[in-house]
Amino acid sequence: MESPRAADPQLISRSVRLDGGLPSFRAVLKGFDAPRTVWDSPGEATVIAGGAAATLTAEGPDRFDHIREAAESLFASGDVHAGTEAACPRLFGGFTFHADQPSQTDRAALDTDGGEPAEDTPESADPWAAFPDARFVFPRVQVTITDRGPWLTVNAVGPDASVAAVEERIETERERLCSLPAADPETPQPGLTDQRRTTTPDSWRGGVTAATDRIAAGDLQKVVLAQVLEVDLAADLEVGDILSRLGEKYPSCTRFLVEPEGPEPPAFFGATPERLVSLRGRTVETDALAGTTGRGETPAEDEWLADELLADPKNVHEHALVAETIREQLAPFAASVSTGDRQIKRLATVQHIHTPITAELAADTHVLSLVEALHPTPAVGGLPPDRALETIRETEPFDRGWYAAPIGWIDAAGNGTFAVGLRSAVATRRRATLFAGVGIVGDSDPDREWDEVELKFRPILDELEAE
Numbered sequence: 325m326e327s328p329r330a331a332d333p334q335l336i337s338r339s340v341r342l343d344g345g346l347p348s349f350r351a352v353l354k355g356f357d358a359p360r361t362v363w364d365s366p367g368e369a370t371v372i373a374g375g376a377a378a379t380l381t382a383e384g385p386d387r388f389d390h391i392r393e394a395a396e397s398l399f400a401s402g403d404v405h406a407g408t409e410a411a412c413p414r415l416f417g418g419f420t421f422h423a424d425q426p427s428q429t430d431r432a433a434l435d436t437d438g439g440e441p442a443e444d445t446p447e448s449a450d451p452w453a454a455f456p457d458a459r460f461v462f463p464r465v466q467v468t469i470t471d472r473g474p475w476l477t478v479n480a481v482g483p484d485a486s487v488a489a490v491e492e493r494i495e496t497e498r499e500r501l502c503s504l505p506a507a508d509p510e511t512p513q514p515g516l517t518d519q520r521r522t523t524t525p526d527s528w529r530g531g532v533t534a535a536t537d538r539i540a541a542g543d544l545q546k547v548v549l550a551q552v553l554e555v556d557l558a559a560d561l562e563v564g565d566i567l568s569r570l571g572e573k574y575p576s577c578t579r580f581l582v583e584p585e586g587p588e589p590p591a592f593f594g595a596t597p598e599r600l601v602s603l604r605g606r607t608v609e610t611d612a613l614a615g616t617t618g619r620g621e622t623p624a625e626d627e628w629l630a631d632e633l634l635a636d637p638k639n640v641h642e643h644a645l646v647a648e649t650i651r652e653q654l655a656p657f658a659a660s661v662s663t664g665d666r667q668i669k670r671l672a673t674v675q676h677i678h679t680p681i682t683a684e685l686a687a688d689t690h691v692l693s694l695v696e697a698l699h700p701t702p703a704v705g706g707l708p709p710d711r712a713l714e715t716i717r718e719t720e721p722f723d724r725g726w727y728a729a730p731i732g733w734i735d736a737a738g739n740g741t742f743a744v745g746l747r748s749a750v751a752t753r754r755r756a757t758l759f760a761g762v763g764i765v766g767d768s769d770p771d772r773e774w775d776e777v778e779l780k781f782r783p784i785l786d787e788l789e790a791e
């Protein structure tokens with residue numbers, strides 16, 4: 325872990341407004357060194373960043389605390405000229421879904437349960453090998469696109485950091501960014517040469533039935549079971565092109581990209597509809613999102629499907645468990661919690677039941693304490709949490725890694741926003757591993773749940789298949 329001693333002010337951050345036209349999102353991202361970061365959440369400035377001035381990592385169940393402490397020490401003192409709030413120093417990153425990662429051998433052994441065996445390459449053995457239990461990056465170079473124009477930030481941390489070097493880097497980055505095209509042609513979608521499901525229809529039916537049996541026996545109320553779809557690509561993955569198209573198709577979702585360090589690092593990316601939590605001062609906003617149906621061919625059919633979803637006892641029960649649990653999880657921190665109206669969140673491929681929840685905190689609290697309290701919500705874990713996590717472990721023949729886990733940012737004041745890493749994939753140049761899950765309650769039907777998994781693979785799969 326690279327983190328400075330609090331006594332030594334070693335963090336330098338300089339930002340300038342980028343005058344002139346903004347180069348294309350894809351060109352900016354392509355020009356940055358790994359590890360690259362993208363964060364684009366509704367109502368927030370869009371961040372595209374490259375390199376790491378500092379990296380914080382942590383392992384195990386205390387990973388939230390360790391990151392919070394390391395972040396506090398990194399931000400303890402600094403020489404910062406941000407110019408605008410969105411360009412103030414922030415750490416971007418996330419966590420694994422499970423607190424206790426299976427060992428490398430366990431993961432490799434779990435990899436192919438009854439499905440067609442994947443090629444025995446290091447990638448298929450463990451797509452998450454380069455992702456620790458928690459990892460946050462303080463970017464070296466960051467472009468922040470606000471309502472009032474783009475900003476360029478350069479950061480440096482460590483005994484060798486100097487204002488002169490940071491200011492010089494600002495100038496070279498400004499020139500480089502200004503020379504990038506405002507629009508550049510998209511590459512065609514890569515297309516697939518092969519695809520493999522780690523879960524066969526039979527093993528899925530077995531897993532769902534075992535879960536509904538546990539629910540009937542009173543052992544469990546709800547569990548979210550996921551599947552993996554591994555695809556081989558016919559051409560190189562252009563993650564900037566994919567994120568750019570996801571931004572057009574899913575404007576109400578949070579787009580993200582997380583890359584570990586290394587020469588050709590894997591990318592974890594997606595466009596998730598679910599916010600885990602956002603904290604500004606003492607105001608908390610979060611979403612209960614659970615209960616799913618498809619899209620219709622016409623607006624009337626969409627309405628019909630939405631009405632049916634809101635009236636369906638199975639989906640309403642699944643949703644109510646999530647909303648109620650989030651309220652309970654926030655209660656110990658909150659002076660007040662209020663629940664908005666139950667509504668429909670309509671996305672390009674699916675519709676969900678959505679309840680916005682807000683809270684005012686009773687005392688100053690770091691966003692990571694809320695992340696720790698809320699993750700995993702029953703929208704991606706289940707109830708009761710421990711038994712649901714045990715059921716997930718026993719049933720899923722793969723490791724979730726960072727799928728369905730908190731992905732987001734934190735700042736020096738302990739504010740931040742975290743999304744749930746859904747509608748996502750982890751990918752190398754020629755292979756992507758997609759994840760999608762569904763909430764299982766007492767009256768879940770395995771075949772309908774299988775179809776819902778397929779719907780939730782669509783956002784990423786649609787961008788990888790040849791047009």
Ligand SMILES: C=C(O[C@@H]1C=C(C(=O)O)C=C[C@H]1O)C(=O)O
Pocket residue numbers: 548550598613614615616676703704728746747759760761762763780
């Ligand atoms: C687990 C996923 O989605 C979650 C499960 C939902 C459901 O079961 O209805 C809906 C939205 C998400 O909370 C996923 O997309 O992989």
